[in-house]
Every structure is written in structure tokens, then in C-alpha cells.
Amino acid sequence: MKTSDFYYDLPEELIAQDPLEDRSSSRLMCLDKKSGELKHTNFKHIIDYLNKGDCLVINDTKVIPARLYGSKIGTNAGIEILLLKRKDGNVWETLVKPGKKAKPGTKISFGDGLLIGEVIDIVEEGNRLIRFSYEGIFEEILDKLGEMPLPPYITHRLQDKGRYQTVYAKHEGSAAAPTAGLHFTKELLEQIKEKGVNIAHVTLHVGLGTFRPVKVDDVEKHHMHSEFYVVEEDQAKLINDTKKAGKKVIAVGTTSCRTLESATDENGILQAKSGWTEIFIYPGYQFKMIDELITNFHLPESTLLMLVSALAGKENIMHAYEEAVKEKYRFFSFGDAMYIHD
Incomplete structure (x- = not known):
């Protein structure tokens, strides 16, 4: 399986640069994974596809304002760092x-000395280990000095930090948002609950490996970066009970999907556990837990495009993406959504 099999042509103007004012007013493409049939609707109508007893699984990670701009102590040279x-x-x-300005021993000042970082080591791929010193609470200093680490394809500045968080973001630790969740409003989630649909939460702290391009021709030789996840006991029970009752488990986003597939054993039972996952899902993968998926439109030749192709079939996905380009859907993090269903 070649990486180039997952290429499609995307006009630059279809990359969404800004979030919509109303989260749930984005468009929604519904793809029947068996027949390949497509329907176009609005995200608010996702509720019409969910049935009583189904379980929607959300990722409650919170993005930290992980991009910091500082200056090298001694030379005042500008240095930008991203917390991973x-x-x-x-x-x-x-x-x-x-990177060349950040040898071990280098000290960097942020916010006129409010935060000081010292480079203590160089690790894989040239990443630096930095030890921080400060007075007060790290998270509060970060909130004051840091910027949201928007993906490289978004060139506009984000006016409101909160728009790169889901409304249910809780546990800090992500370098990127689980973007499928950005379409939900509190009102829509309430309506979904009132319909009798269960909402379970897992946590996966999204790393920047999510955006890392696949640089090998042979898909199977790509190595995924590890990400930390948590599945709590009561949530595992809720999801397992859904499955036992013959109802559907619907992952909100590829991050929830990877968490569920990482923590589910060979018998199809979700384990309550935490750990690091390097799961790489591409066509040929047999899903153990999820039935359906709500997701955004992903980059050409990306691991996320491979994941959705594993669930819906590569031909169906490539055809759906062709249609999305033709219909001028908005792509990537602040873009429109796709619902892959039975």
C-alpha cells in the first residue's frame, strides 16, 4: 500500500482559516460505509442519526497554549518553542x-523573565528537553504567555483561544485540538442526551505527530508517535454495556477512535487503563470497538486519511473527498465534518 494512493488535490482556498461563529452550523457529509452513498446536511442534524441507547465517545483533552516566544539570554536572539x-x-x-541556537546549557527568557527555560538535552528528531523555572503556577503563566499551537496550514491568528477547544475540554495536555469535537455546542449535547443517547468520555492527549507527514512510500513502514490516553472504569463499563446491548459506539474524532481501539482487547472488551499508544490504523485493520465515526476532512497522504479509509473503504473515502472539493466543503481543523455510518 503506497502513501501516494491517499493523495487528492485540494484547492488552497478550501482550507478553513477561521472557525465559524456558531460551532454547530458547519456542514456535515454523511457517508454510508457499506454503499458509499453520500448525503449533505448541517451538523445540527447529527442528532437525527443517533438512536436511544447508542453511545457517543468524546475526547475530553484540553489544548494547552503551548507555543511560547522568548529570547536567548546573553544574545537576545528570538527563539520560539512548542511544548510537546x-x-x-x-x-x-x-x-x-x-534549533541551532538551542544547544544544551542555553537559557531562554519568556515574558521578561516570568518564565526561564534551560535546554538540558537533545532527544530524537532534534527535539529539546527544557527545564523551566518560575514563581507561581506553571499553568497560569502559560495561559498568560502562551499561544494556541494552531496547525501549520492555518495562517490567520486566532482571536479567541476558546475556539480551539471543545466545549467539554477538561484535562490539560494536548498540543492540538481533537477537532471533530469542535462542532458540538452545549445545547446540542443536551439535546442528544435528552434523546437517550449516552455520552462517554475518554482522554487522549494529542501530539503534533498527528500532523507529521508520512515520509515513506510504503505505508506500513511509517512509525506513529506515542500519545498518552486514559480510559476510566465507569466509562469503559458504559461503552461495553452499549456494545452488549447491540447498540452503536460512535467515536467523535480519530483521537477517540484510536483510544478505544488501543484499549480494547482481542475479545472486543474495552479495558479501563491508561498508557501510551502508537496505534496506526490503515486499510486492512479490523475494528474491535467502534461502529461509526464523526470526523473532519483530513490532509492528503496523512495517517488520519488512512484511518478513515480503513473504516469506510478507500474508494468510498476518495470519492467522498472528491465530492467535498466539488461542493466546496471547508477542510481541516476549522472545517466541516463527515459522519461515517452503517
Whole structure:
């Protein structure tokens, strides 16, 4: 299976640069994964497809304002860093630009010394381990100094930090938003609950590996970056009970999908656990837990496009994307949504 099999042509003007004012007014393309049939509607109508007893699984991770702009102590050279993973205490794995200015021992000042970072090591792919020192609470300082780490294809500045968070974001730790969840409003979630649909939550802290292009020709040789996830006992029970009752488990986003598939055993039972996952889902994968998926439109040749192709069939997906381009759907993080259903 070649990476180039997942290429499609996308006019640049279809990449959504700004979020819509009303989250749930985005468009929704419904794709029947068996027949390949497509329907066009509005995201608010997702409720019409959900039935009593079904379970919607959301990822309640919260994006941290992980992009920091500082200056090198001693030379005042500008340095930009992106927090990727908290290693322990005040040590973070980071992406530093320009890297050549950040040798071990380098100290960087942020916010006129409100936060000081020292490069302590260089790890895989040139990432830097940085130890931070500060007074007060790290999260509060980050909230003051940091910017949302928007994906590279979004060139507009985000006016409201909250629009790159889901309305149910709770546990801080992501370098990117689980974007399928951005379409839900609190009102829509209430209506879904009133219909008798259960809403379960899992946590997966999204890493920037999500946006990393596949650089190998042979799909199977691509290595996924690890991401931390948590499935709690009561949530695992709710999801397993849904399955037992013959109802549908619908993942909101590829992150919820990867969490569920990582934590489900060979017998199709979801385990309450936490850990790191490097799961890579591409055509040929047999899904153990999810039945349906709500997701956004993904980049050409990306691992996420491969994941949705595994669920709906590559031909169906490529045809749906062709149609989405023709109908001028909005693509990627702030774009429209797709619902892959039975």
C-alpha cells in the first residue's frame, strides 16, 4: 500500500482559516460505509442519526497554549518553542526554532523573565528537553504567555483561544485540538442526551505527530508517535454495556477512535487503563470497538486519511473527498465534518 494512493488535490482556498461563529452550523457529509452513498446536511442534524441507547465517545483533552516566544539570554536572539510532552515535573520535551541556537546549557527568557527555560538535552528528531523555572503556577503563566499551537496550514491568528477547544475540554495536555469535537455546542449535547443517547468520555492527549507527514512510500513502514490516553472504569463499563446491548459506539474524532481501539482487547472488551499508544490504523485493520465515526476532512497522504479509509473503504473515502472539493466543503481543523455510518 503506497502513501501516494491517499493523495487528492485540494484547492488552497478550501482550507478553513477561521472557525465559524456558531460551532454547530458547519456542514456535515454523511457517508454510508457499506454503499458509499453520500448525503449533505448541517451538523445540527447529527442528532437525527443517533438512536436511544447508542453511545457517543468524546475526547475530553484540553489544548494547552503551548507555543511560547522568548529570547536567548546573553544574545537576545528570538527563539520560539512548542511544548510537546511533559516528561516530569518542570521538564518538557519541546520543538525549538531555530534549533541551532538551542544547544544544551542555553537559557531562554519568556515574558521578561516570568518564565526561564534551560535546554538540558537533545532527544530524537532534534527535539529539546527544557527545564523551566518560575514563581507561581506553571499553568497560569502559560495561559498568560502562551499561544494556541494552531496547525501549520492555518495562517490567520486566532482571536479567541476558546475556539480551539471543545466545549467539554477538561484535562490539560494536548498540543492540538481533537477537532471533530469542535462542532458540538452545549445545547446540542443536551439535546442528544435528552434523546437517550449516552455520552462517554475518554482522554487522549494529542501530539503534533498527528500532523507529521508520512515520509515513506510504503505505508506500513511509517512509525506513529506515542500519545498518552486514559480510559476510566465507569466509562469503559458504559461503552461495553452499549456494545452488549447491540447498540452503536460512535467515536467523535480519530483521537477517540484510536483510544478505544488501543484499549480494547482481542475479545472486543474495552479495558479501563491508561498508557501510551502508537496505534496506526490503515486499510486492512479490523475494528474491535467502534461502529461509526464523526470526523473532519483530513490532509492528503496523512495517517488520519488512512484511518478513515480503513473504516469506510478507500474508494468510498476518495470519492467522498472528491465530492467535498466539488461542493466546496471547508477542510481541516476549522472545517466541516463527515459522519461515517452503517
